Amino acid sequence: MFNKRIKIKELLTQEPNGQEVIVMGWVRTFRNNQFIALNDGSTNNNLQVVVELGKFDDELLRRITTSASLKVTGIIEPSLGKGQKMDLKAATIEILGDSDAEKYPLQPKKHSLEFLREKAHLRFRTNTFGSVFRVRHALAFAVHKFFNDKGFLYMHTPIITASDAEGAGEMFKVTTLPVDGSATRDDAGKIDFKEDFFGRATNLTVSGQLEGELGATAFGDIYTFGPTFRAENSNTARHLAEFWMIEPEMAFYDLEDNANLAEEFIQYLIKYVIENNKEDLEFLAQRLAEEEKQLPQDKRSEMGLIEKLEFVLANSFERLTYTEAIDILKNSNQNKKKKFQYEVTGWGMDLQSEHERYLVEKHFKKPVILTNYPAAIKSFYMRLDDNCEPGKQTVSAMDILAPGIGEIVGGSQREERLDKLEARMKEMNIPSEEMWWYLDTRRFGTVPHAGFGLGFERMVQFVTGMTNIRDVIAFPRTPGSAEF
RNA sequence: UCCUCCUUAGCUCAGUUGGUUAGAGCAUCUGACUGUUAAUCAGAGGGUCGUUGGUUCAAGUCCAACAGGGGGAGCCA
Numbered sequence: 001m002f003n004k005r006i007k008i009k010e011l012l013t014q015e016p017n018g019q020e021v022i023v024m025g026w027v028r029t030f031r032n033n034q035f036i037a038l039n040d041g042s043t044n045n046n047l048q049v050v051v052e053l054g055k056f057d058d059e060l061l062r063r064i065t066t067s068a069s070l071k072v073t074g075i076i077e078p079s080l081g082k083g084q085k086m087d088l089k090a091a092t093i094e095i096l097g098d099s100d101a102e103k104y105p106l107q108p109k110k111h112s113l114e115f116l117r118e119k120a121h122l123r124f125r126t127n128t129f130g131s132v133f134r135v136r137h138a139l140a141f142a143v144h145k146f147f148n149d150k151g152f153l154y155m156h157t158p159i160i161t162a163s164d165a166e167g168a169g170e171m172f173k174v175t176t177l178p179v180d181g182s183a184t185r186d187d188a189g190k191i192d193f194k195e196d197f198f199g200r201a202t203n204l205t206v207s208g209q210l211e212g213e214l215g216a217t218a219f220g221d222i223y224t225f226g227p228t229f230r231a232e233n234s235n236t237a238r239h240l241a242e243f244w245m246i247e248p249e250m251a252f253y254d255l256e257d258n259a260n261l262a263e264e265f266i267q268y269l270i271k272y273v274i275e276n277n278k279e280d281l282e283f284l285a286q287r288l289a290e291e292e293k294q295l296p297q298d299k300r301s302e303m304g305l306i307e308k309l310e311f312v313l314a315n316s317f318e319r320l321t322y323t324e325a326i327d328i329l330k331n332s333n334q335n336k337k338k339k340f341q342y343e344v345t346g347w348g349m350d351l352q353s354e355h356e357r358y359l360v361e362k363h364f365k366k367p368v369i370l371t372n373y374p375a376a377i378k379s380f381y382m383r384l385d386d387n388c389e390p391g392k393q394t395v396s397a398m399d400i401l402a403p404g405i406g407e408i409v410g411g412s413q414r415e416e417r418l419d420k421l422e423a424r425m426k427e428m429n430i431p432s433e434e435m436w437w438y439l440d441t442r443r444f445g446t447v448p449h450a451g452f453g454l455g456f457e458r459m460v461q462f463v464t465g466m467t468n469i470r471d472v473i474a475f476p477r478t479p480g481s482a483e484f
Numbered sequence: 485u486c487c488u489c490c491u492u493a494g495c496u497c498a499g500u501u502g503g504u505u506a507g508a509g510c511a512u513c514u515g516a517c518u519g520u521u522a523a524u525c526a527g528a529g530g531g532u533c534g535u536u537g538g539u540u541c542a543a544g545u546c547c548a549a550c551a552g553g554g555g556g557a558g559c560c561a
Contacts, residue, residue: 032520046521053518066511083521107495107511108522114553115495170559207561232559233485245561341557353557407561455561468554479485480552 009042016078016086024071029108030064044127050087065101120484131280136460142272152221157208170231171203204229208247210438216249217441223248233479237468242477249451255396255413258450259369262409263317270309288465305465317367350377360401371398380428382412405462411452418442
């Protein structure tokens with residue numbers, strides 16, 4: 001019977017007054033052959049277990065090593081030492097699992113994040129990753145709470161799909177055909193996917209949006225929250241081959257409604273974590289400040305982590321159109337002095353990440369919602385804006401750019417007019433026959449609707465201040481790397 | 485995929501213009517001490533210098549390829 005234990009997080013909120021408790025956890029350090037710092041993952045704060053001299057066998061004490069797991073019973077008393085308010089005076093100590101100190105790779109000292117990435121199966125036992133993953137959990141919970149409270153329906157869209165949602169991005173193939181080249185070929189010498197498990201070529205999803213639209217045009221408001229896969233050979237601190245994305249889709253929403261929801265959503269998530277994970281945020285803020293001490297002054301953040309989050313809560317996001325952004329960039333000193341690696345050539349160009357960073361981090365110094373991009377650089381399903389200047393056709397797209405992260409949200413009002421949508425698909429070589437089911441939403445009771453995708457890991461990065469996306473997902477999948 | 489930097493003890497790192505037996509702190513082990521806070525003190529063990537090949541009388545040090553990792557870029561969320 002193990003479940004009579006009290007979690008350390010809860011115990012530490014109590015007043016020490018001689019209560020008898022059972023705790024279980026892992027040893028962080030054993031100081032002075034007398035003080036065990038015990039952690040059970042419920043909080044970064046350890047419980048100090050006091051081992052009275054002569055009360056326990058030396059044999060037992062020798063087995064209390066870093067990361068050994070213990071069951072301890074005893075009495076809670078006010079601590080005689082300075083660092084903590086209570087001690088657990090041990091009556092019994094049971095070693096649940098030994099941890100060979102010569103082989104256990106983590107020590108009670110500072111390890112580099114790169115080193116811990118290679119020990120991803122054990123890094124949860126550190127303070128940094130303890131905080132990161134508790135915050136990640138809180139954010140995931142807050143996502144569901146936000147949408148549930150608003151009456152959105154949580155929709156599970158398929159992970160195996162036959163459609164290439166945005167015509168962009170390499171996809172992972174899903175097949176049961178032999179990979180040694182012996183699969184049946186058709187007359188043209190191509191692999192005959194009629195022989196495959198699903199009777200057609202299938203992939204891992206790159207987005208649940210198209211299926212989400214089917215839900216939205218029946219339920220009104222839906223959201224998805226699931227894994228997404230991109231087989232791009234991207235090697236950066238903000239890309240994963242497997243990541244989690246939240247994609248709300250709303251009927252009877254236009255672009256402005258969409259932007260309002262996205263802004264409210266992001267602020268809600270931040271507020272939830274500030275209110276519910278104060279200790280973890282404080283730890284992460286301190287960690288980030290220490291890390292930034294190593295950087296040259298001009299590369300350090302102007303605000304501390306919590307200060308930054310509170311700033312984002314207190315100020316509305318800057319909204320401007322793509323056209324206005326191009327004007328700002330073109331007239332910036334940075335551009336006039338040719339300090340951009342990619343010159344701002346003018347209307348129609350795609351923004352490079354240095355341009356986005358300039359707008360967010362230098363010009364506005366807060367999150368920015370960029371809208372109404374040129375149609376030529378955006379996806380087929382985005383709604384064409386009416387009354388555009390000749391040669392400057394735009395779509396009702398929006399990207400939300402966050403300081404230090406870049407694009408955190410991408411969304412749009414969807415093209416609900418069948419004729420315009422079909423014309424656009426033809427233009428962009430999207431096979432409309434295969435998408436008959438998608439087009440049916442426009443054939444039968446089409447409505448104005450909109451939605452967006454929020455990269456969950458990027459949101460976790462923004463809130464925790466972790467600079468590498470591989471440190472905010474338990475087991476990162478990146479090109480050449482799928483250990484664990 | 486491109487550019488760039490890195491790879492020396494379990495970890496973090498030093499190692500001079502190529503030249504005897506490759507060092508430090510922490511960790512580990514042994515002992516001491518015992519109200520400690522990454523405890524402290526003393527001693528000990530621990531290395532095919534990422535891999536392969538080359539240059540040289542001599543390579544941790546120079547050159548090349550490969551592997552792994554960091555930072556930046558592209559693609560994107």
